[in-house]
Amino acid sequence: QITLKESGPTLVKPTQTLTLTCTFSGFSLTTSGVGVGWIRQPPGKALEWLAVIYWNDDKRYRPSLKSRLTITKDSSKDQVVLTMTNMDPVDTATYYCAHRTTARRIFDDWGQGTLVTVSS
Amino acid sequence: QSALTQPPSASGSPGQSVTISCTGTSSDVGGYNYVSWYQQHPGKAPKVMIYEVSKRPSGVPDRFSGSKSGNTASLTVSGLQAEDEADYYCSSYAGSNNLLVFGTGTKVTVL
Numbered sequence: 196q197i198t199l200k201e202s203g204p205t206l207v208k209p210t211q212t213l214t215l216t217c218t219f220s221g222f223s224l225t226t227s228g229v230g231v232g233w234i235r236q237p238p239g240k241a242l243e244w245l246a247v248i249y250w251n252d253d254k255r256y257r258p259s260l261k262s263r264l265t266i267t268k269d270s271s272k273d274q275v276v277l278t279m280t281n282m283d284p285v286d287t288a289t290y291y292c293a294h295r296t297t298a299r300r301i302f303d304d305w306g307q308g309t310l311v312t313v314s315s
Numbered sequence: 316q317s318a319l320t321q322p323p324s325a326s327g328s329p330g331q332s333v334t335i336s337c338t339g340t341s342s343d344v345g346g347y348n349y350v351s352w353y354q355q356h357p358g359k360a361p362k363v364m365i366y367e368v369s370k371r372p373s374g375v376p377d378r379f380s381g382s383k384s385g386n387t388a389s390l391t392v393s394g395l396q397a398e399d400e401a402d403y404y405c406s407s408y409a410g411s412n413n414l415l416v417f418g419t420g421t422k423v424t425v426l
Contacts, residue, residue: 242417305360
């Protein structure tokens with residue numbers, strides 16, 4: 196059974212850097228074809244993918260946010276970390292991490308999400 | 316990277332069918348057979364209902380079906396049930412650089 200859980204601050208100030216951790220179980224990020232991605236959803240709005248990291252350390256970023264995002268993995272701890280710099284109130288959203296495979300190209304298992312509010 | 320276009324809302328009575336469209340471009344929906352659909356109930360994480368245009372993951376009722384024609388994909392929910400009331404998002408692979416794009420979302424109401 197695959198599970199993922201996001202953790203991190205619930206409140207950040209404008210211009211600060213957000214660091215979110217996704218801790219997962221039920222799969223390994225050393226298995227060929229496996230990846231973990233981050234997706235966010237502002238309140239009442241649509242889903243927006245942010246970044247994905249794969250077993251071979253290949254990384255993909257949303258082009259419009261690429262300069263602000265960094266995704267890393269620690270396979271020994273079964274964790275993926277997302278950092279987003281220069282946070283702004285428009286970045287207020289629920290942030291999800293999710294399991295992905297190169298074979299099916301879908302996010303087939305999701306964490307519960309964590310709401311991050313950007314406010315001074 | 317523009318979001319795929321979906322109608323804001325759709326509705327149907329129990330037992331009826333509802334179809335949701337998802338319009339993209341030749342760089343995403345029209346270019347790949349990697350369209351997926353996600354169902355999201357309020358306060359919950361999305362759940363994949365359809366992948367690779369028309370495939371259903373294990374456990375998803377066969378009332379859910381998907382198709383694609385050109386740059387437009389569609390999700391049909393047949394035999395609507397109360398628990399189908401949710402937001403639905405389409406998504407498409409968009410190449411190795413853009414990776415993927417989500418739709419604008421459709422709220423399905425069961426009357």
